[in-house]
Amino acid sequence: MTPPDFTAFRSTPITELLGIDAPVVLGPFGGVSSVQLTAAVSDGGGLGSYGLYGYDGGAIRRTAADLREATGRPFALNLWIPTGDEAEAVDQADFDRFTGPLKPYFEELGIPLPEMPARYLPDYGEQVEATLEASPAVVSFVFGVPAPQVVEDAHRRGIKVLGTATTVEEAVALEAGGVDAVVASGMESGGHRVSFLRPADESLVGTFALVPQVADAVRIPVIAAGGIADRRGVAAAFALGAEAVQVGTAFLATRESAAVPAYRSLLFSPSAGRTVLTRALSGRLARGIPNRVTTDLADARSIAPFPIQNWLTGRFRPEAAARGNTGLMSLWAGQAAPLIRHDTAADVLAELLAGVG
Structure with missing residues (x-):
């Protein structure tokens, strides 16, 4: 493909705000972000993003250093805000009960059942401190409004702050919280539904209903996410009031992605034409391609709450990925996956930017 002419995009509010040339943001992936893909975008x-879910302070600092070595351009680091409903303290009996339904997967892969950990997630305060110390151009948040002190500290360091909304009310709350731009994430998006004012099941608004409502409700720039994989989705998002797009699944399918080959191949297959919303793999609602785990654990009573379920399945998912066993992996994907045509980040970018008029 012919490389895009970035001179056409340099003067938009969102590109000036974020210090980028083109109004395309890489969706941050929890667990499958890669330095290579972030740097390529x-x-x-565009704005490459790297998801820091599960990273402690040391891992965050190393990742930021690796990104700086890989690219001299702006990039974003992404954090999950605690919602307050995380299940951290369970007794051994509950832990054993939650582990029971997963036992066949551990046995199939020849992995011993895990012992109950001291904690399931790193300290959020430690994550924030390390992220701000790393001074990325942008820090983005999901699952809530960052605390005023966090926003103030970020701005004092020259870091722009992005928040993510699944409803108009969430977008308004984020603007009131001082973020610089809001990602309007429609229900078509792959991965976790990052709702925080109401349950995710009650916040399932489609991208192209959500974007114009958010654009009307806030004064800060709006970034459209969900159901966008080619130039047509980009053109539609801009027509509805977005100033940039955030794209995940189309980039996840590229060679630069950390997704294993079996996963990437599945994104180009007819199987990607059907996605489901499930709590089976993490305990929180997320969109992905259905597989053995989502089918086996369709009964919500057998699923541990977040983050316990995510931690438990995270003990066998890496081994399943290493073996190309897609039945036992997280296969997050958005509803636009059947529109994917390209397997390099450069070609995906060129396709998306063809929709910016």
Whole structure:
């Protein structure tokens, strides 16, 4: 493909705000972010993003250093805000009860059942401190409004702050909280539904209903996410009031992604034409391609709450991925996956930017 002419995009509010050339943001992936893909999107003129779910302070600092070595362009680091409903303290009996339904998967892969950990997630305060110390160009948040002190500290360091909304009310709350731009994430998006004012099941608004309502409700720039994989989705998002797009699944399918080959191949297959909303793999509602785990654990009573379920399945998912066993992996994907045509970040960027008029 012919490389895009970035001179056409340099003067938009969102590109000036974020210090980028093109109004395309890489969706941050929890667990499958890669330095290579983040750098490729940033080097291509967009904003590469890296998901820090599960990273402690040391891992965050190392990741930021690796990103700086890989690209001299702006990039974003992404954090999950605690919602307050995380299940952290359970007794051994409950832990054993939650582990029971997963036992066949551990046995199939030849992995011993895990012992109950001291904690399931790193300390959020430690994550924030390390992220702000790393001073990325942008820090983005999901599952809530960052605390005023966090926003103030970020701005004092020259870091722009993005928040993510699944409803108009969430977008308004984020603007009131001082974020610089809001990602309007429609229900078509792959991965976790990041709702925080109402349950995710009650916040399932489609991207192209959500974007114009958010654009009307807030004064800060709006970034459209969900159901966008080619130039047509980009053009539609801009027509509805977005100033940039955030794209995940189309980039997840590229060679630069950390997704294993079996996962990437599935994204190009007819199987990607059907996605489901499930709590089976993490305990929180997320959209992905259905597989053995989502089918086996369709009964919500057998699923541990977040983050316990995510931690438990995270003990066998890496081994399943290493073996190409897609039946036992997280296969997050958005509803636009059947529109994917390209397997390099540069080609995905070129396709998306063809929709910016």
